Amino acid sequence: MSADQAAAEAAQQTRPAPRRVLVAGNWKMHHDHLETIRTLQELGLRLPEGASSRVEVVVHPPFTDLRSAQTTIEDRGLPLVLGAQHCYHQDAGAFTGEVAPPMLARLGVRYVLVGHSERRRLFGQDDQQVAATLQAIRRHGMVPVLCVGETEEERAAGATEERLAAQLTAALAGLDGEAVSALVVAYEPVWAIGTGQTATPEDAQAACAFIRGRLVEAHGPEAAAVRLLYGGSVTPETTLELLRGRDVDGLLVGGASLRADSFAAIVQAAMGARSTPR
Numbered sequence: 001m002s003a004d005q006a007a008a009e010a011a012q013q014t015r016p017a018p019r020r021v022l023v024a025g026n027w028k029m030h031h032d033h034l035e036t037i038r039t040l041q042e043l044g045l046r047l048p049e050g051a052s053s054r055v056e057v058v059v060h061p062p063f064t065d066l067r068s069a070q071t072t073i074e075d076r077g078l079p080l081v082l083g084a085q086h087c088y089h090q091d092a093g094a095f096t097g098e099v100a101p102p103m104l105a106r107l108g109v110r111y112v113l114v115g116h117s118e119r120r121r122l123f124g125q126d127d128q129q130v131a132a133t134l135q136a137i138r139r140h141g142m143v144p145v146l147c148v149g150e151t152e153e154e155r156a157a158g159a160t161e162e163r164l165a166a167q168l169t170a171a172l173a174g175l176d177g178e179a180v181s182a183l184v185v186a187y188e189p190v191w192a193i194g195t196g197q198t199a200t201p202e203d204a205q206a207a208c209a210f211i212r213g214r215l216v217e218a219h220g221p222e223a224a225a226v227r228l229l230y231g232g233s234v235t236p237e238t239t240l241e242l243l244r245g246r247d248v249d250g251l252l253v254g255g256a257s258l259r260a261d262s263f264a265a266i267v268q269a270a271m272g273a274r275s276t277p278r
């Protein structure tokens with residue numbers, strides 16, 4: 001083997017795994033367990049052939065639906081991955097109303113949202129709790145989906161990057177580049193959540209490029225392989241353009257993921273977004 005070939009092979013081996021497109025549906029406080037079973041069954045019928053080879057499709061139902069979702073996905077062999085919307089940072093104890101990370105892991109949950117703006121705003125989740133929860137999720141072998149984003153006021157004041165940087169710094173302190181590369185970070189501008197006001201593809205790309213650059217700067221070059229999602233009023237019609245952004249690796253979908261037809265249409269559009277892996 002020539003020196004050039006050896007160098008090319010070495011570069012290939014050290015190149016991080018391609019960033020597979022991820023489309024996640026956050027069902028928030030919608031769908032009881034029967035509705036969840038029905039929606040998953042319909043999704044199974046509607047998802048395009050070969051979807052899972054191109055796009056990783058995740059559903060985040062409410063806690064009470066997780067067991068039903070797990071068995072529906074497993075029994076029917078659906079090309080879906082299970083996610084949760086929240087958890088507490090302790091493994092067990094006197095924490096009435098909370099759910100522990102090992103309980104989710106036992107149910108086959110792979111992804112857990114952490115720091116969603118609704119948790120921060122409505123339930124007082126602060127940066128310290130976000131960081132502790134993120135660590136607890138990792139400790140139990142699941143993947144945190146860290147949500148960050150600016151409010152309308154912060155955007156108007158030109159403070160978007162400052163806000164994103166502060167949230168990332170607080171949540172990821174102490175993690176090296178390799179640990180960061182295994183996470184998912186969702187950019188969710190608060191002003192676009194549930195409002196029908198989607199960020200433009202340019203806005204989404206600019207914010208994701210900033211996040212990736214910031215993570216590399218703070219945690220090292222391996223962090224560049226982190227997957228970045230955009231979330232906020234995504235629809236089947238906006239999917240393709242949003243995913244054209246170089247740094248946008250997927251979508252976190254709220255309202256449009258509740259119905260199997262529109263969620264499947266988003267997955268279908270996402271399948272056409274990338275001809276070559278990044």
Ligand SMILES: O=C[C@H](O)COP(=O)(O)O
Nearest residue numbers: 026193194232233254255
């Ligand atoms: O987690 C999902 C986001 O909050 C977006 O929700 P939305 O698509 O209903 O705006």
